[in-house]
Amino acid sequence: MSAALDPTRTTAPFDVESIRADFPILHQDINGKPLAYLDNAASSQHPQIVIDSMSHYYERDHANVHRGVHTLSQRATDAFEAARENVRRFINARSTKEVIFVRGTTEAVNLVAASFARPGLRPGDEILISWLEHHANIVPWQLLAGQTGAVLKVIPITPAGEVDFAAFEQLIGPRTKLLALAHVSNALGTIVPVERFIAVARKHGVPVLLDGAQAIPHSKIDVQALGCDFYCFSGHKLCGPTGIGVLYGREAILEAMPPWQGGGDMILSVSFKGTTYNQLPWKFEAGTPDIAGVIGLGTAVQYLEGIGMDRIAAYEHTLLEYATERLTTIPGLRIIGTAPRKAAVISFALEGIHPHDIGTILDVEGVAIRTGHHCAMPVMEFYGVPATARASFAFYNTRAEVDRLVAALLKARDYLT
């Protein structure tokens, strides 16, 4: 077994330098300065072991899955399904039947909208989301509301960027057919105490979808303990490849849902008299999947397990505290989103400087952050800003990189004001 996948690594002291050594991309200069990659909420980077697993597949095992009796097809199928088991274990789903591979969080939400919500929705029924959502957890519901006459209700947020629980209790009711919530806000970093929301939803018999895109990279996710009905996430924020993600769904619910796309692999038999569908999870995986992507994701979650998600959460928390403390010393800097419980994401504005200019100057200094509306335009509207600058940290970032961020921001401030 590769040292990078060694499960005993979880017992060794957290050694960020040895972790950084796993990530080849981090060791380069950008504009003549060492890269400080602080855009992990957009996409995280890949340890060598993930890259190797995909190269190995392409070099040795590539063939279509679930289709051939020949050796390569069997190897590809075995690797593909082994990755599904890795993901099942990672999120503690009861069965691999509950792990559907999709392109990412966006596709997972759209699948639930089309296949779970749409068939039962009547005019006047309600879907409940919050003001914190990423567009991927807004627009599919707006489309659905337009198609069915259902109403999209939005739970307000507080000035600190928390979802207003009291308002939620007022908004949920007999017409609510689904509660769809971000577990962690990508724009602010707020950790939403979803357990409280789920408990209330249960009392009302309302199913719950969680957008876990920003939660799963930062903490241990146990879908059974959470008690949600759907959990959506993307591989590329989890040290895995782009173009692959997961929809977790409770088996009984998935069984009752019609397929959402038709084609190869999702059927047992097809004739013009009628078609019977495949079992879970394949019923929802029409067409040739992203085999290398699935294999890469399976390796990524194994790698993260080897480090330990609890240790990742603890390390990132100290980094977040350090960064928050350091950033607040910069004159004119305002942190946007000050909830007491946050993942390692900091959105901010610097007085008198457009966020895009901050991003450009930071790039000259080798510091990569994201600027813009972060696909969360209602959040920007709430704070009355067109955009923010956002630094987002991973377990391979260091305090020295936080210092570089602060130094680069001071430089941007001197230069532009």
Ligand code: C6P
């Ligand atoms: N947020 C960010 O920089 P996809 O694109 O399907 O992999 O993930 C969409 C998505 C859904 N929900 C949340 C909470 C997200 O943060 C994202 C992706 C990136 O914040 C790209 S916009």
